[in-house]
Amino acid sequence: MQRLRRTKILIESGLAVCQKLSQQILQKYEVTVIVPPHNGLVMVKVRDQAEGKLFYLGEVLVTECRVQIGTTLGIGLVQDHQPKVAYHLAVIDAAYQAELPEVEEWEGQLAAAEDDLARIQAGEALTLERTKVHFSMMNIEGAH
Amino acid sequence: MAYVAVKGGEAAIAESIKRLRYERLRERRTIAVKAIRSGLRALVDRVMSEASLYAKELAALAIKQAEGNPEEATFLLRAYRSTLPRKYYSRLTSMGSMFVERRISAAFKDIAGGQLLGASADYTHRLLDFNLEKETSANVRAWLAAFQREQEAEKPSVMPRVELPRVTDILRSEGLLRRMQQDDTAPRDITRQSMTFPAERSERLQTLTRGESGAVVALGYAAIRGYGLAAHPTVAALMVGRVAITIDYPLGACDSDDEALYLGQVRVTEVDAIIPAAKKGQGGKQEIEIRLGYGLCFGQNESKAIAMSVLDYCLEHPIPDSPVHDEEFVLTHIDSVEASGFISHLKLPHYVTFQSELDAARRINRGER
Numbered sequence: 435m436q437r438l439r440r441t442k443i444l445i446e447s448g449l450a451v452c453q454k455l456s457q458q459i460l461q462k463y464e465v466t467v468i469v470p471p472h473n474g475l476v477m478v479k480v481r482d483q484a485e486g487k488l489f490y491l492g493e494v495l496v497t498e499c500r501v502q503i504g505t506t507l508g509i510g511l512v513q514d515h516q517p518k519v520a521y522h523l524a525v526i527d528a529a530y531q532a533e534l535p536e537v538e539e540w541e542g543q544l545a546a547a548e549d550d551l552a553r554i555q556a557g558e559a560l561t562l563e564r565t566k567v568h569f570s571m572m573n574i575e576g577a578h
Numbered sequence: 579m580a581y582v583a584v585k586g587g588e589a590a591i592a593e594s595i596k597r598l599r600y601e602r603l604r605e606r607r608t609i610a611v612k613a614i615r616s617g618l619r620a621l622v623d624r625v626m627s628e629a630s631l632y633a634k635e636l637a638a639l640a641i642k643q644a645e646g647n648p649e650e651a652t653f654l655l656r657a658y659r660s661t662l663p664r665k666y667y668s669r670l671t672s673m674g675s676m677f678v679e680r681r682i683s684a685a686f687k688d689i690a691g692g693q694l695l696g697a698s699a700d701y702t703h704r705l706l707d708f709n710l711e712k713e714t715s716a717n718v719r720a721w722l723a724a725f726q727r728e729q730e731a732e733k734p735s736v737m738p739r740v741e742l743p744r745v746t747d748i749l750r751s752e753g754l755l756r757r758m759q760q761d762d763t764a765p766r767d768i769t770r771q772s773m774t775f776p777a778e779r780s781e782r783l784q785t786l787t788r789g790e791s792g793a794v795v796a797l798g799y800a801a802i803r804g805y806g807l808a809a810h811p812t813v814a815a816l817m818v819g820r821v822a823i824t825i826d827y828p829l830g831a832c833d834s835d836d837e838a839l840y841l842g843q844v845r846v847t848e849v850d851a852i853i854p855a856a857k858k859g860q861g862g863k864q865e866i867e868i869r870l871g872y873g874l875c876f877g878q879n880e881s882k883a884i885a886m887s888v889l890d891y892c893l894e895h896p897i898p899d900s901p902v903h904d905e906e907f908v909l910t911h912i913d914s915v916e917a918s919g920f921i922s923h924l925k926l927p928h929y930v931t932f933q934s935e936l937d938a939a940r941r942i943n944r945g946e947r
Binding site: 436437438439441442445473474475476477478479480481482483484485486487488489490491492493494495496498507508509511512513514515527531555559561562563564565566567569 | 626627630631632633634635636659662663664665666667668669670671673677678679680687688692693694695696697729732744746758759760761762763764765767769779780781783784787788822823824825827828829830835836837838839840841842843844846848850869870871872874875876890891894
């Protein structure tokens with residue numbers, strides 16, 4: 435599974451899913467924390483839709499962690515102050531980078547978590563649809 | 579006149595700070611940061627936008643510490659932000675893939691994907707709701723359960739569109755609005771390099787998006803009232819929704835979008851405002867050109883985003899002698915920390931400068947030179 439899809443599923447699913455996968459690695463391999471979870475900033479780049487130019491919208495608080503399995507590094511980066519999530523994401527990333535056999539088994543679990551997220555998002559979109567305006571024309575006497 | 583160094587006041591300052599804490603706590607009640615985060619959503623969004631830092635928990639903490647004063651909370655958040663390292667720059671954050679929570683158009687009744695009112699106070703009567711005085715956790719749980727049941731029972735059967743077209747595309751397809759040329763020139767960053775005038779467009783937009791809401795709205799309003807624009811802007815689209823933040827993978831190559839790292843989502847308000855302007859066409863014929871102003875800011879800050887789009891237009895199309903079309907006038911006065919900081923400094927001791935002014939006044943009034 436490609437990194438963007440995987441990290442989106444993990445972060446949106448939250449700590450429990452990240453921890454569940456990372457524990458499988460932590461129980462079997464020696465994981466060294468290279469840079470413990472710490473806060474930093476990411477500057478957000480956007481494009482203005484009037485003239486098509488780029489500008490900076492502002493910064494987002496993030497938590498970053500780096501770990502190592504054998505000689506392979508892994509990074510965990512997540513919005514807000516979430517040190518545990520950052521740590522587990524780093525372990526999972528290192529597992530993918532090192533191509534550990536466990537990651538093969540995760541594909542199904544991640545796909546199932548993605549389905550859950552899609553259901554939640556679809557539910558939210560459907561409830562928002564209740565606020566959609568349905569215009570009807572008013573009959574005004576004498577109007578032509 | 580010589581300067582005289584004085585010292586003193588340390589004990590009074592310590593007592594003043596203690597007194598400040600006492601005023602916050604004197605009624606023996608405290609507000610949980612989580613309650614501020616969830617219950618004062620609009621204030622949290624405003625402070626994040628003005629501080630230019632998207633961090634809900636920290637914004638709520640700043641609001642608690644500042645006793646709800648937005649300018650103080652913004653100052654606290656900006657000060658904290660300055661202690662953190664900037665680790666990365668995001669990839670281009672796409673508004674096209676926004677998860678839309680609210681989308682309205684004042685220009686077109688029928689827009690592809692429809693008008694979604696979402697959560698807004700616009701349609702309330704603005705009557706004080708005295709029931710809120712008696713709101714309890716039990717009331718809240720019961721209301722939420724009933725709301726959930728109602729939403730589940732009467733879900734619309736048609737799945738909404740995931741990605742919605744831009745309303746301005748209607749005008750672009752008709753040739754009424756010129757096609758947008760994408761320009762990937764790296765933006766300037768006013769937090770790293772002081773702005774000089776004339777400013778780059780990226781500097782203008784960055785300054786406007788972190789501007790103090792009241793200042794941005796006041797200047798946008800002044801522009802429409804006749805101190806600038808000669809036309810009434812129309813909101814082509816106002817959207818509130820969540821957009822994904824991604825960065826290039828820091829530990830290796832990131833050759834495709836699929837290999838980027840996802841960090842989370844931020845809620846933003848985006849506005850496209852249409853402003854008609856007279857121009858000379860072929861043969862000197864008078865024509866009307868449709869132009870756009872753009873507003874985008876962190877959080878649900880609708881008035882600010884609309885006013886930003888008006889000021890963006892004003893600064894992009896300068897008019898001599900109009901203060902709201904003068905970028906130096908607008909951009910140097912709308913920052914919360916800079917404006918409140920300067921005004922606040924007037925409270926600080928100016929003993930020497932004031933004594934000198936008094937001396938001058940006495941001398942002149944005595945007829946001396």
